[in-house]
Every structure is written in structure tokens, then in C-alpha cells.
Amino acid sequence: MKTTARVVVIGGGVVGCSVLYHLTKKGWSDVMLIERDQLTSGSTWHAAGGFHTLNGDPNVAMLQSYTVSLYEELERISGQSCGMHKSPGIMLADTPERMEFLKMTVARGRYLGMSTEIISVKEAMNYFPFIEEKYFLGALLDPNEGHLDPSGTTYAYAKAARIGGATIEVQTKVESLEQKPDGTWRVITNKGVVECEHVVNAGGLWAREVGRMVGIELPVLAMEHMYLVTDDIPEVEAFNKSAGKEIGHVIDFGAESYLRQEGKGMVLGVYEQAGKPWSTKTTPWSFGQELLQPDLDRIAPSLEIAFKHFPTLENAGIKRVINGPFTFAPDGNPLVGPVQGRTNFWSACGVMAGFSQGGGVGLALSNWMVDGDPGFDIWGMDVARYGDWATRTYTNAKVRENYSRRFRIRFPNEELPAARPLQTTPLYDKFIEQGAVMGDSWGMETPLWFAPKGSEAKDIVSFHRSNDFEHIKAECKAVREAVGVTEIANFSKYEITGPGAEAWLQTQMTNTLPKKGRLQLCPMLNHQGKLIGDFTIAKADDERFMMWGSSQAQVYHMRWFEQTLPKDGSVKITPYGMKLIGLSIAGPKSRELLQRLTDDDVSNAAFKFMDYREMEVATVQAKVNRVTYTGDLGYEIWVAPEYQRRLYESIMEAGADLGIKNFGMRALLCMRLEKNFGTWFREFRPIYGPFEAGLDRFVKLDQHEFIGKAAAIKEKADGPKKTRIFMVVDALDCDVMGDEPIWVDGKVVGWVTSGGYGHYVDQSLAQGYIPTEFFKPDMTLEIEILGERRAARLQMDPPFDPEAKRMRM
Numbered sequence: 001m002k003t004t005a006r007v008v009v010i011g012g013g014v015v016g017c018s019v020l021y022h023l024t025k026k027g028w029s030d031v032m033l034i035e036r037d038q039l040t041s042g043s044t045w046h047a048a049g050g051f052h053t054l055n056g057d058p059n060v061a062m063l064q065s066y067t068v069s070l071y072e073e074l075e076r077i078s079g080q081s082c083g084m085h086k087s088p089g090i091m092l093a094d095t096p097e098r099m100e101f102l103k104m105t106v107a108r109g110r111y112l113g114m115s116t117e118i119i120s121v122k123e124a125m126n127y128f129p130f131i132e133e134k135y136f137l138g139a140l141l142d143p144n145e146g147h148l149d150p151s152g153t154t155y156a157y158a159k160a161a162r163i164g165g166a167t168i169e170v171q172t173k174v175e176s177l178e179q180k181p182d183g184t185w186r187v188i189t190n191k192g193v194v195e196c197e198h199v200v201n202a203g204g205l206w207a208r209e210v211g212r213m214v215g216i217e218l219p220v221l222a223m224e225h226m227y228l229v230t231d232d233i234p235e236v237e238a239f240n241k242s243a244g245k246e247i248g249h250v251i252d253f254g255a256e257s258y259l260r261q262e263g264k265g266m267v268l269g270v271y272e273q274a275g276k277p278w279s280t281k282t283t284p285w286s287f288g289q290e291l292l293q294p295d296l297d298r299i300a301p302s303l304e305i306a307f308k309h310f311p312t313l314e315n316a317g318i319k320r321v322i323n324g325p326f327t328f329a330p331d332g333n334p335l336v337g338p339v340q341g342r343t344n345f346w347s348a349c350g351v352m353a354g355f356s357q358g359g360g361v362g363l364a365l366s367n368w369m370v371d372g373d374p375g376f377d378i379w380g381m382d383v384a385r386y387g388d389w390a391t392r393t394y395t396n397a398k399v400r401e402n403y404s405r406r407f408r409i410r411f412p413n414e415e416l417p418a419a420r421p422l423q424t425t426p427l428y429d430k431f432i433e434q435g436a437v438m439g440d441s442w443g444m445e446t447p448l449w450f451a452p453k454g455s456e457a458k459d460i461v462s463f464h465r466s467n468d469f470e471h472i473k474a475e476c477k478a479v480r481e482a483v484g485v486t487e488i489a490n491f492s493k494y495e496i497t498g499p500g501a502e503a504w505l506q507t508q509m510t511n512t513l514p515k516k517g518r519l520q521l522c523p524m525l526n527h528q529g530k531l532i533g534d535f536t537i538a539k540a541d542d543e544r545f546m547m548w549g550s551s552q553a554q555v556y557h558m559r560w561f562e563q564t565l566p567k568d569g570s571v572k573i574t575p576y577g578m579k580l581i582g583l584s585i586a587g588p589k590s591r592e593l594l595q596r597l598t599d600d601d602v603s604n605a606a607f608k609f610m611d612y613r614e615m616e617v618a619t620v621q622a623k624v625n626r627v628t629y630t631g632d633l634g635y636e637i638w639v640a641p642e643y644q645r646r647l648y649e650s651i652m653e654a655g656a657d658l659g660i661k662n663f664g665m666r667a668l669l670c671m672r673l674e675k676n677f678g679t680w681f682r683e684f685r686p687i688y689g690p691f692e693a694g695l696d697r698f699v700k701l702d703q704h705e706f707i708g709k710a711a712a713i714k715e716k717a718d719g720p721k722k723t724r725i726f727m728v729v730d731a732l733d734c735d736v737m738g739d740e741p742i743w744v745d746g747k748v749v750g751w752v753t754s755g756g757y758g759h760y761v762d763q764s765l766a767q768g769y770i771p772t773e774f775f776k777p778d779m780t781l782e783i784e785i786l787g788e789r790r791a792a793r794l795q796m797d798p799p800f801d802p803e804a805k806r807m808r809m
Ligand SMILES: Cc1cc2nc3c(=O)[nH]c(=O)nc-3n(C[C@H](O)[C@H](O)[C@H](O)COP(=O)(O)OP(=O)(O)OC[C@H]3O[C@@H](n4cnc5c(N)ncnc54)[C@H](O)[C@@H]3O)c2cc1C
Pocket: 010, 011, 012, 013, 014, 015, 016, 034, 035, 036, 037, 038, 039, 040, 041, 042, 043, 044, 045, 046, 047, 048, 049, 050, 051, 172, 173, 174, 175, 202, 203, 204, 205, 206, 207, 210, 225, 226, 227, 322, 323, 324, 325, 326, 348, 349, 350, 351, 352, 353, 354, 355, 356, 357
């Protein structure tokens, strides 16, 4: 066995083999895969082998599409058959909501170049003849689906990787990992030690154990999964003969089932409600190519519906039942990328659909390792989307929930209940008492809206405007006309200190840093000049800065900062997490309210827009920013959690005669929309440059050096390829939700990033991107909402306070 390699990939399932192949494709040939048994001996060997391109996250869908397109290349290079059967897939809708969901899915696929379409039930029967028509309303047809041979495909990756120079050691178990002071690794196996620069955890069913070797607990859990293979069904053969093709793939949401042809019979797999986790704490190393005991009772309720929907199957004999485990992350998407806090330790696990996603995971990870960037927007599968709060038992609750919802719709206003409430602030109970409907923001409870007395504090889930509409309107009105208070605990917050703090921070940000006592909005770029952060920074003192960003990005940003911090200890960055939580007061009467709570002078002359001050508010030490995301006069007041209740009660008491009202996250997002402010991970993402995103005024190209500057100069010189646009939509009772296609002059060219109803300006609003070449002030715009193309028009200025006087008043 070799004793050195540039990269060691742990795990020879489909994912590890794909990573290995992609590394060689990127030109790294000194790469090695170590497998404790034979290739495929984790989940891979017993997979049903189905593949498809559809995914709720368009960026993940794109990588799935790449995976599917890769198999021909693999067969060509390796000479190994993947056993491909391409056959169209249909998704059947048995309720009006599922029909709407399918229409939305087709629309979302349009700008990704997917050729899905809505077809009638009759047309669906041309692909799957066993449908009992009366149960269904329509279907989605996806021509780009099929199934393959899981083992052949994994070996095709492995052979192609070997041709590219990789080595593969089977029957070799990685027993522990040691990091050397220079950041390189010693991989200790039962057959000797391999020294390497990078380690990739593609341990599949054992990914947790491999993570534990470096002291981390990855949020993955295996679930048992069952599918049946039927005896030959005469009708299958008859269809094959008469139609001259295989029976297509089917997803039946109602029966939580997927089906496809296998030989002259069918495969029927189920994602049942009562899903069962497997090996909840540790995966036994002794587990080999084994199957689990089938439990047909568990899937009986789903089978009953499937047999009603497809009666031909009811009488088919069952040839075999496969029950095998495979892993999921809490949201069902993979965990990919460098692990924060560990140098050169990479995750490629939690891949629940290895044959749809494995290629994309390999491509993104190899780009990341070789080029320093995944090359795509992979936030949806970035391992950094989870933090310490995603514990083993949290993961258990969420994975079970996700499994049971695999074929269920998630409505845009739907909050999922498992493992909640997890993180709460001292105001949680107070908010609930006042009718708050809470949402889960990456493990943190946040008020979404407040139901007044007499109305139920519960969302009626829907794709359309719902029961929160009038209440959010009232909250926006209170802010715009008087004053409102909202909790803003769910930001990320950092303190940066030390003699080198200013110089280092300046190299991270495109904008110049603020002067002492001031705030500045600062985008952050990667080396490729793409947006990887968007912060509000305060200079608190000569060697001390405070910084606020998006809550879900804290691990993502800390991972970046750890790479760029000077090694001499001259700068310290401390993420505050829940140790600093905030309340924001906003609206024309917010200054009067703040003045009642402090003996500091907060007049406009003394405390200007974008000022920062550390002062006492309601007898509490606070850090106060004169800025709010509402785009109105307002303040963010940050305090230690033990003082938050005191602060809130004082605000409510002092604001009573000013008409103070609670407002929630939905009203906040609505008000930011009325100002055309972007949000992180919607308008601002690592696929956009700062000029594309319209952040020109926060990018100073002639004043200081910063990461990504050369690329930013080039973006500006060449002209941004995309343009962020703002639109007013002629919507009916359904506003955009995000990811809808934008039609310009009758052609799909762009996509919506976010939107909703602007309650105070009484308009349906949307933000999105189009290629710059299509941008014309008089272009004809349409947005497809739930299958219907609605007219839209370009809105150049924010409809609320276009001259931005309110923030400065
Ligand atoms: C019943 C069933 C049906 C499925 N159907 C489909 C389907 O139709 N389509 C689809 O896309 N997916 C399907 N899947 C899921 C699919 O199997 C997984 O997505 C895929 O196999 C994950 O591959 P992996 O490489 O991540 O993990 P694994 O296949 O588990 O591979 C991990 C490998 O790492 C090795 N390893 C772990 N730790 C060490 C160590 N310390 N040292 C050395 N080696 C180590 C293991 O031996 C193993 O071979 C199905 C799964 C099941 C169970």
C-alpha cells in the first residue's frame, strides 16, 4: 500500500468513487480511496438505482442534472456499463394542492433548462398504464429519468478514476485520523499509515464514525428503506410489446411511493409515515453486505393506497423485499464541503440519492479542493448550514420527519414541527402569550406574525395568500405610521479585536471600514469575486469592531475567516451566537420612544443614521445601531440575553401611548421588500458578483486592497453579466415565493429570488436576476406563478420612500 497521497478518500460507495474520479478529472492524480470492505458495500449495493433531476432547491437540481448527464461519459472512459435504462418519469397529483405544486415545479425547471411539462392523466397512462384514472387530476412528465445498475455505476467511477491515476485499497479500514501541526493528516489503517494533505469523509453509513475520528458529530442518520420487487406481471410485458418501450418511472405522492419496471415486473418503494431509524448512535463495523428484516406492516398503509391507485399491482406476487439503510441529513440534502474548525477535512456524506446526486457532489467537492471554490451555488448542500445545535437526537427527530415527508408538499408558509422549540430567547413565552406564530430559523424560534385576540395563532398552509395577510398588513402599518418592535436575535454577531483587527477586516470587505462610532454596510467576496457575505460593521473602538450578518451563515463565515485570519494572533474573532440578542424598534415614533428609555441625547443631530453607540437603554448596557432593515427610522438594540426581557417590557410600557405594536419576521421581510433591500442567500449568493447584485456603492475599487478585488475590477470593466431587477407583479391571490421563471419579451431568461406582498405600498413585489443583455427599461416582463404567466413591470425606485428620507429623518 502507498504510504503517501495528496488526498485520501475514505469510503468506496458511489459517492467516494465519484469524488475520486472528479479529483483525477481536475488533474489531481495522486489520490487514494480506502475502503474497509469491497466497493459498494455500504448503502450503495442494494439501492434501487433510480435517478432523476428534480429537487426543491434549483441549485441542487442543476447538480442532479449534471449527475444524470455524466453516465455516458463514465461508460465511455471506463468501458464499464452503468446498466442505464432511461425512461421518462411521471409524478401524479391526486389533490389540487399537489397539482399546483407540480405546476410550480415545471415553472421552476424552466430557467434551469429542464424540459418537464404538465400532462393529463390520460397522457400519463401512455407511460404508466396501470393508473386508476378517477384518483388523479394530472401529472408532471420528466423525460430525464431512469434507473441504472448501482454496482456497475460505482465500478465505472472507480475504473475511470484509476485510469486517471488514482489508487484504490479495498479490505482496508481507516481506524483513526491524526492531524499534524502543519495541517496534514496521518490516516491510520489496519494495514499501515498513509500521510496525506487532505482527507475526504465519504463514509456513508459510517460517516458519523469517521467524523468522530476528528471530534465532530455530523448530523446524519440512516433510515431503513423498503422496496418490493414483484413477480412478472403479464400486463407489463403486454405494455412493453404494444408500446415498444419500458414502463416509465412513477411517483405517487398520495401513496408515498415510487414505482418502475424491473424485468417483467415492477419495483415499488415506499417512504412511509412510520419510518424507522437504523443504528441511531453508532453503525456497527461488522455490518457488511446485509439486508435488514422487512416489515411489511410498516408500509401497509401506503401499499393500500398504491394498490387502490394501481389495481393491476394488487394481485402481483412479491418476488423479494429489500430493506436497507441509507443516510439523511436533517433536511434530506447532502453534507458537502470543508468542515469548519478542521483544516483540510472534507465532508461528502448524507447523500440520500447517490445516483441522482453523487456526480454533482463529486464535481463540487473536487472543484472546491482544487480551485478553492465549489464552482456552483451549493449552499443547499453545504455542510456549514448546520451548527452545534444540530445534535444527534435533533438529527434523529428531523430525519424521521423529513423521511415521512419525502413525497409531501412543503408550502411556502409551512413550518415543520419536529424538535421544536429548540433555541428560544427569554421572550419566547411572552410572544406566545401575545399570539405569536413562531417560525424555525435554523434551530432558533423567531416570531413570524402576531394573531390579535380572537383570531387563531396558526398558519393555514397554502400557496396562496393566507390567514396571516391582514395581520401582517396591520403590523406594517403600525411601523410605517407609528412604531413597532421586533426580535432580531437570529442574526449572526461577531466581535473582532486586536491590534491587527482593522487591517485584517479591511482585506475582507469591499467597502471601506467605518470610522469610530459609525456603521458601514460591507459586502465580502471570495477570490473569484463572488458574494460570500454581506455585513453591517460598527467600529466600536480603535481595536474593536462589531459585525452583524445572516444567522444561518455563522459556520459558513467562520470557516472562511479561519482561513484568512493572520496566524500571529494579532486578530481575534468571537462569534456571539445567542450571547447577544436584540430588539429592533422602527417607525417614525421610534426616536421618541428611545429617548424615553435613555438619558443619552438621541436627537437626529446627536445620533445620526448609521451611527453606532454603546449606551444604557432602559437601565441596560446596550449596543445600539441606528439602522433597521425596515428602511424606516429605527434602531437595533443589542443586549446580553439576561436583560432582553427588561428591555422589551420597558419598550412596550414606554411605547404604549405611541401606539407600539409587535411585528414579526414576515412584516420585516415585507418592509425590506418595499425598499428593494436584498437578503443574504436569496439576492446575495456566491453565484453573483457585487455589480450584478447592484451593490456598486458598497464596493470601493480605488481605496484599499481586498480579497476578490481583481475579479471585481474585471466584472466592472466587462460589465456585469446579470442584472438584479425589481418588479411590481400583477398577481391575483398568490405572490411570488422565489425561483419562479421571469419571461422577457416572451422568453424565459431569468428567475425570481424573492418577493411577496408589499402591504404598505399595496403592491405585489418581486426581485430577481436576468442576463444583462435582456435588460431594457421598456421590456415586457412576466412571471410564472403556479403555472400562470402574470404581467410584471420593472420598478426602478423602491415604492416606499424612494429618496430614503425616512431612515435619515
Ligand atoms: C433500499 C435502498 C434503495 C435505494 N434506492 C435508491 C435509488 O433508487 N436511487 C438513489 O439515487 N439512491 C438510492 N438509495 C440510496 C443510495 O444507496 C445512497 O444514496 C448511496 O448508496 C450513498 O452512497 P455513499 O457512497 O455515500 O455511502 P455508502 O454506500 O454507505 O458507502 C460508504 C462506504 O464507506 C466505507 N467506509 C466507511 N467507513 C470506513 C472506514 N473507516 N474505512 C474504510 N472504509 C470505510 C464503507 O464500507 C462503504 O463502502 C437507496 C438506498 C437503499 C438502502
